Amino acid sequence: MLIEAIILSLIIGLIRGGKFRRFKSVNHKTMWVLILGILIQYILVFLNKIEAIGKVNQIISHTKEIMIISYILILIGIFTNLKFRSLWAALLGYIMNFLVFSINNWKIPILIEGIPFINSPKLEEIIETGSTYLYTPITEGVKYPILGDIIVFAKPYPISRIISLGDLIISFSIFALIQEIMVGEDSFMGGYIL
Template sequence: MILIFFILSIITALLRNGKIKRLSYLKFRSIWLFILAMVIQLSIVVFGATGSYYILKYIKELYIGSYVLLFIGLIINIKYKPIIIIMLGGLMNVFCFMANDGKMPISIEGLKLAGFDNLIRLIQNGKIALYTPLNGATNYGQFAQLITVQKPFPLPQILSIGDIIIYIGIFVLVQVVMLNSDMDRLISRKPRY
């Protein structure tokens, strides 16, 4: 879904006379932090679903660790102001996760609407330790994964408010960079060797 928001943001900026080459002027520091955070989150989902002992045993620590890496990377690159929006969305997700004993509540009805019947069974049987069904006992359920994007959308999803805010932050970041003509002047002033 992040990729879709990124592409939509590029298209929107192009329609607003933005320049795609300005994205190459983005200079993120310590990009490896973002890559490692994404690898950890992907590993949690992939290996957690297969029942990996170590992933399931340390899932809470791995999830928090991935967000710590992500937040460090975002703080290092805070000069890009829309990153504050991305951080806010991430904090909402972490808050909901921590408030529910290290599990992200997810709407079973939303999963049904999105067509994820196999995932429902895995979550209800405790096979995916990252998630717990959203119910009346859920703390701060408004931050849970409960926003359903269903077919005919090609990639059905179930999102949290935090996810949506992260995507908005990415959208705004791309708009700011692609529409910023000052970036062209800054780059053109740099000496070329």
Template structure:
């Protein structure tokens, strides 16, 4: 879902005659943290079923990734949209932390997905996700919202994912268009002063 939100934000940014200049000038505190967390998460996800010890620790590693990610977002909270992203990530973190580092997935919502995925969930073989049940804590924050046609990609998302994407959209729009509008306003103000 995050990938979809980023693509949509860039498309809207270009339609609004924005550019990527703000991206080139972007300065984030702890900037290397995000790509390192992404690499770690992909590595754990890929290897957790192959290395038994890693499979047992994967939930704790995912929690650690979220804690460091939240720290990174809070450190950069002055950037437009980052506090909204922080809230979305925090909601996902809360439900995962309450359930041993794994995200609950509603079987009803997962019905829109490949039957193989649902069967894997039922067998508990999918490391980062598990099937939501009556014993699940904070289940309403889990992946309970199905997306299917006419949406271009079939998937199941959480409330936190939606909020996170709103924050990403705000952030990218500000990077692509925000300063441009400020420059126009400044130019208009100078022009009015010259006329007066």
């Protein structure tokens, strides 16, 4: 959902008269830390959805540690760029995601019943057999399942997936961040106060 938020926000930003040159006002060093943390999470999620092979299995066996490092990078990136008000919502989303991840044995609860709607039988199989380091099915023993991956984007949505409430908040925040940067303080985010 993050990719769609970025692309859509860039298009809308241009339609609204926004400028790409405004991205120069961003602290690039600390923003890259944020982007690196997000990228690490996306790669880890992808690797945990495929069948484990050799080196990939060695990497995903350290999912907990890699996720913790990515959250640290993301938090550094967010805290050093809080001048952008939209990042407060991203902070909330990442706190929600980290809470549910850490409190459930360092695994993300996922709605098994939603997997057939996203056409990913391999994912369902590796979750049910317990051969994934990242996901755990939502059962009675799961804490705060409402914060897990329970929101299903199925067909006709172009990229079907299951995301969490935190992911949804983060996507909206990134959309708003791009608008805030491209169009400026007096636009989309002008009336937004936390």
